[in-house]
Amino acid sequence: MSKTVDEAVSADSATHAVRTYIENHRTAFLDDLMEWLRIPSVSAQPEHTADVRRSADWLAAALRRTGFPTAEVWETPGAPAVFAEWPSDDPDAPTVLVYGHHDVQPAAREDGWDTEPFEPVVQGNRLRARGAADDKGQVYFHTLGVRAHLAATGRTAPAVHLKMLVEGEEESGSPHFRALVEQQADRLAADTVIVSDTGMWAEDTPTVCTGMRGLAECEIELHGPAQDIHSGSFGGAVPNPATAAARLVAALHDEHARVAVPGFYDGVVELTDRERALFAELPFDERSWLDTARSTATHGEAGYTTLERIWARPTAEVNGIGGGYQGPGSKTIVPSSTTVKLSFRLVAGQDPDHIEKAVRDWAADRVPAGIRCEVRFGAATRPCLTPLDHPALQSVVRAMGRAFGKPVRFTREGGSGPAADLQDVLGAPVLFLGVSVPSDGWHAPNEKIELDLLLKGVETSAHLWGELAGNRYEAH
Amino acid sequence: MSKTVDEAVSADSATHAVRTYIENHRTAFLDDLMEWLRIPSVSAQPEHTADVRRSADWLAAALRRTGFPTAEVWETPGAPAVFAEWPSDDPDAPTVLVYGHHDVQPAAREDGWDTEPFEPVVQGNRLRARGAADDKGQVYFHTLGVRAHLAATGRTAPAVHLKMLVEGEEESGSPHFRALVEQQADRLAADTVIVSDTGMWAEDTPTVCTGMRGLAECEIELHGPAQDIHSGSFGGAVPNPATAAARLVAALHDEHARVAVPGFYDGVVELTDRERALFAELPFDERSWLDTARSTATHGEAGYTTLERIWARPTAEVNGIGGGYQGPGSKTIVPSSTTVKLSFRLVAGQDPDHIEKAVRDWAADRVPAGIRCEVRFGAATRPCLTPLDHPALQSVVRAMGRAFGKPVRFTREGGSGPAADLQDVLGAPVLFLGVSVPSDGWHAPNEKIELDLLLKGVETSAHLWGELAGNRYEAH
Missing domain, CATH: 3.40.630.10 (Zn peptidases)
Incomplete structure (x- = not known):
């Protein structure tokens, strides 16, 4: 025009x-x-x-x-x-x-x-x-x-x-x-x-x-033995909630660093070619971006650039994990519980309620016998x-x-x-x-x-x- | 006689x-x-x-x-x-x-x-x-x-x-x-x-x-960003050490609950048929054993009974895991580091030095770019x-x-x-x-x-x- x-x-x-x-x-x-x-x-x-x-x-x-x-x-x-x-x-x-x-x-x-x-x-x-x-x-x-x-x-x-x-x-x-x-x-x-x-x-x-991006915050608490128990007397014969938590977190992404929760990408508004071209035109220096991120390498969903990953793709991130003994030295226990804090960044087309249901179903499907799983979601931002x-x-x-x-x-x-x-x-x-x-x-x-x-x-x-x-x- | x-x-x-x-x-x-x-x-x-x-x-x-x-x-x-x-x-x-x-x-x-x-x-x-x-x-x-x-x-x-x-x-x-x-x-x-x-x-x-059983204790510390960083600004585009730690722990066992560290079972003295028969003769009530273990289900290496798992099989157990935000509520960060404390119970034929080398090699092979891994072993018990x-x-x-x-x-x-x-x-x-x-x-x-x-x-x-x-x- x-x-x-x-x-x-x-x-x-x-x-x-x-x-x-x-x-x-x-x-x-x-x-x-x-x-x-x-x-x-x-x-x-x-x-x-x-x-x-x-x-x-x-x-x-x-x-x-x-x-x-x-x-x-x-x-x-x-x-x-x-x-x-x-x-x-x-x-x-x-x-x-x-x-x-x-x-x-x-x-x-x-x-x-x-x-x-x-x-x-x-x-x-x-x-x-x-x-x-x-x-x-x-x-x-x-x-x-x-x-x-x-x-x-x-x-x-x-x-x-x-x-x-x-x-x-x-x-x-x-x-x-x-x-x-x-x-x-x-x-x-x-x-x-x-x-x-x-x-x-x-x-x-x-x-x-x-x-x-929107945000859905979630805490997953995995309960094993009713108290910390001796790893020599019981370890290897009862399920360990720290292991269960790790396996859950490990299953959060597939080998392409895509979120592996079924239904997670439902409705996602994909980037248009024009948007991708416009992002690519921005003067972006990955080295100095990494300096700001205090990181030494990029890592993310296959097929997307760093800016696309941050701005236009939904993510699942572990914000914290904790269970068992974390003090100095060692303590030979099977921990009683382990908690994982996750946050999901959402993009247009994703519905926080749908994400919550998808994550709950996904977690419930993956918890081994003998481990009790509590999933809590906070208020979401669209x-x-x-x-x-x-x-x-x-x-x-x-x-x-x-x-x-x-x-x-x-x-x-x-x-x-x-x-x-x-x-x-x-x-x-x-x-x-x-x-x-x-x-x-x-x-x-x-x-x-x-x-x-x-x-x-x-x-x-x-x-x-x-x-x-x-x-x-x-x-x- | x-x-x-x-x-x-x-x-x-x-x-x-x-x-x-x-x-x-x-x-x-x-x-x-x-x-x-x-x-x-x-x-x-x-x-x-x-x-x-x-x-x-x-x-x-x-x-x-x-x-x-x-x-x-x-x-x-x-x-x-x-x-x-x-x-x-x-x-x-x-x-x-x-x-x-x-x-x-x-x-x-x-x-x-x-x-x-x-x-x-x-x-x-x-x-x-x-x-x-x-x-x-x-x-x-x-x-x-x-x-x-x-x-x-x-x-x-x-x-x-x-x-x-x-x-x-x-x-x-x-x-x-x-x-x-x-x-x-x-x-x-x-x-x-x-x-x-x-x-x-x-x-x-x-x-x-x-x-x-013997014991080898190990701490694996995974370092990502030089400090905690904002999960909205950087998450999904740099590697997360909590995710890396979880993936490492998840890879510790295969689908049969066997320890998946290559070389871990080298030299293991297997149970003889007589030993297995003698273990099986002991009056063992799994329900009351589970009560003592404060657990609701058994879980362990496929092909072995609970007593065999505890007494005669080597194990890898997570004693503790911790990284990122663990306080109340949520904090949208990519954590700077995550630490895992592991203990390996060893049986006759296993050498703690060999186990240490096997675990170090295994961990080094699995750490993604952008994550630095420190593995520390304490004094072992044979x-x-x-x-x-x-x-x-x-x-x-x-x-x-x-x-x-x-x-x-x-x-x-x-x-x-x-x-x-x-x-x-x-x-x-x-x-x-x-x-x-x-x-x-x-x-x-x-x-x-x-x-x-x-x-x-x-x-x-x-x-x-x-x-x-x-x-x-x-x-x-």
């Missing part, structure tokens, strides 16, 4: 207007963000409970200042969330919900920070503080983004019905998030969800994440995936492309997150927009965000609302 | 003489034993260090009173042992070394004892005290035994060169035993070793134990086995048969012990003579010994020295 001359001129003019607005307001924007970053909203640490609340209050006020007619602090049994809403002046406009979080990981100077983690510092192109990238910076860029959108288009309200939900317990596992979303499903209703809590491939490679040709995805790609002036590529996320609950409860496609880069050090000392990328985030946000409303090249 | 009339008369007369002597001296014998049992010689508890020494001193004095011209306390870097020697008046007589131990397991009234564990109590046919069966009672029956032997035969010295070695650290794993035996190999030199630290099948089934037709074994069987007036059957011991060091260093066959029964509660509260069986032990001892000297039916 080639642009017309008019469209190109219009787009250039809009881009220019947005950039000018951002340039004129960047100092105030950064000052505000730094004020927010000074609030140590560590949700995992009880001594910061009041700070998390202060952070929510601060954000609600900031969103009101930005122009959101509604900005509320929503209580949960844990830390509060912030909800804001800015209706479009076009009643037929689509509704977009932005998701992020205002709590941060713990941080202390003595963990290896060069400066105080809650005293933001700008050094060259970097803004260093806990939460700079994860996730306050990436939540806050939408405030200047929506203002730039209004300024550049001459509107008084956004081109979409804009909603924001910024939770306060993401770094603590979002224990109350799903219930909150279910409770408030009416007010959160949206056509599209934009998750603003991820990153992009690299500084010079803007990308949009199109999906996230996978989410937006097809490459989805219009909303195309909107994000165009908005980001205009901000970066470069082709936008596609990634996926191998991990799993509460965003899937939004897709699940609201029934809206979830898109992931982030400008953080791997070197930003999420959860690590000296977390930072690159200022130029942060402002590209603002710029992407400024273009996004018009794109999502279908007003491609709106300009003042 | 049928007895002549003279032999039968002579045997009856000797049996009678021994019984009369024992009957006349049993009160003093039991008083002495109870005095010894009052010394809480718990080698594992530092607060009893002085008691263990007192126990050694007490025993050395008691052996001198018995008539041993030499009875010495032998120092070790840990608790002292007692050595005693009583040469035969026949310089050509064979030399016999009796092994036992004077230390005991910990015991406290509050563990569930009905009376004070170090205040011996006689109730009916039972003498209850810590150490009554394991092992003071079974060491001490030789003192009255050798006196009865002398009294019944009119000798002034035993028919064999009699030596006793009674160690003080058996309940603490005999850490200095082998070094002591090596150091004192000349003084301990013997043609036959009698281990007086086991039991018999059942009250009405006297048995002699003909062998003990197996020991005396053939059923060995003359010394026949002597023990005859002595016991005369004491019990019943056919003597054969057992083996599935466990492993320091006695194997005696066989190894001294090059003498090791025979196991014991009169304790499974209900005696070794290591448990209310340990006891049946008084009639204890005195059958005295009687067996009284007949044994003449049998071993080849003087079958010596009588006064």
Whole structure:
């Protein structure tokens, strides 16, 4: 599809207007963000409970200042969330919900920070503080983004019905998030969800994440003798639960490193040739990826590349195993029990309930006589995936492309997150927009965000609302 | 071989003489034993260090009173042992070394004892005290035994060169035993070793134990990523050491529950048809054996009975396995490492060094790329086995048969012990003579010994020295 001359001129003019607005307001924007970053909203640490609340209050006020007619602090049994809403002046406009979080990981100077983690510092192109990238910076860029959108288009309200939900317990596992979303499903209703809590491939490679794997967590406990028994008196004549556990785990994958649980791959949405080609185009250096993985060799499902394995293929992983004597030296026993902790990463098309049933059946079939098997599953997270040709995805790609002036590529996320609950409860496609880069050090000392990328985030946000409303090249 | 009339008369007369002597001296014998049992010689508890020494001193004095011209306390870097020697008046007589131990397991009234564990109590046919069966009672029956032997035969010295070695650290794993035996190999030199630290099948089934399995202990540590890594970001694309450990353990046995390490069975002395028939004759109730094993099903090498599996077949057992997250809930990681503790029970014909090499080669062959494997072996205990037709074994069987007036059957011991060091260093066959029964509660509260069986032990001892000297039916 080639642009017309008019469209190109219009787009250039809009881009220019947005950039000018951002340039004129960047100092105030950064000052505000730094004020927010000074609030140590560590949700995992009880001594910061009041700070998390202060952070929510601060954000609600900031969103009101930005122009959101509604900005509320929503209580949960844990830390509060912030909800804001800015209706479009076009009643037929689509509704977009932005998701992020205002709590941060713990941080202390003595963990290896060069400066105080809650005293933001700008050094060259970097803004260093806990939460700079994860996730306050990436939540806050939408405030200047929506203002730039209004300024550049001459509107008084956004081109979409804009909603924001910024939770306060993401770094603590979002224990109350799903219930909150279910409770408030009416007010959160949206056509599209934009998750603003991820990153992009690299500084010079803007990308949009199109999906996230789901997660089913499982614990299998194998019971043998009613207590540890002497391996000389009984060993070799009764079943050993550690051996049974090992045989179960060994049977989890076949010789092609595929998951061997019957029915595990039922419904899996396979990668298209185009997706595989796009993944392959990403500048990927396996050696440096292995360094990040602290590993010396790759290993995984036959027929797939490393990126495909992480992003688009379901897996079964042993997270822990334990049974019998684990102290120093030796103890000649047949252990009474052995426990295996497994996690299954799921991709689009897989159903956690089906996986649970498949694993239960598979385990029950393989447990030898004399061994009792208990299988426990925790709450599952569903996978989410937006097809490459989805219009909303195309909107994000165009908005980001205009901000970066470069082709936008596609990634996926191998991990799993509460965003899937939004897709699940609201029934809206979830898109992931982030400008953080791997070197930003999420959860690590000296977390930072690159200022130029942060402002590209603002710029992407400024273009996004018009794109999502279908007003491609709106300009003042 | 049928007895002549003279032999039968002579045997009856000797049996009678021994019984009369024992009957006349049993009160003093039991008083002495109870005095010894009052010394809480718990080698594992530092607060009893002085008691263990007192126990050694007490025993050395008691052996001198018995008539041993030499009875010495032998120092070790840990608790002292007692050595005693009583040469035969026949310089050509064979030399016999009796092994036992004077230390005991910990015991406290509050563990569930009905009376004070170090205040011996006689109730009916039972003498209850810590150490009554394991092992003071079974060491001490030789003192009255050798006196009865002398009294019944009119000798002034035993028919064999009699030596006793009674160690003080058996309940603490005999850490200095082998070094002591090596150091004192000349003084301990013997043609036959009698281990007086086991039991018999059942009250009405006297048995002699003909062998003990050996033991090789091994720890295999599998290293994957240099630290725990995120299972969403990396899982399914790098090798998981817990999976590798499980696959290794699963490969330890084939589908017939045979050990699948190549070369593991090299040299194994197979059971003879006669041995299998003799095992099968023992009154064995699998249901009650399973109760003792606290297990609900048997499982083991195809083609062998439970007793054969425990006594006569080598095994590979997982004693412990541990890696990754083992706390409550879940943690989505690929663990950095996983450790497996294995023990191999060995039977006659197997060489621990060969087993170690076989396991190292087997493990090295099976470790996937990206996983580093460390295999560590501890000190091994060799197996020991005396053939059923060995003359010394026949002597023990005859002595016991005369004491019990019943056919003597054969057992083996599935466990492993320091006695194997005696066989190894001294090059003498090791025979196991014991009169304790499974209900005696070794290591448990209310340990006891049946008084009639204890005195059958005295009687067996009284007949044994003449049998071993080849003087079958010596009588006064």
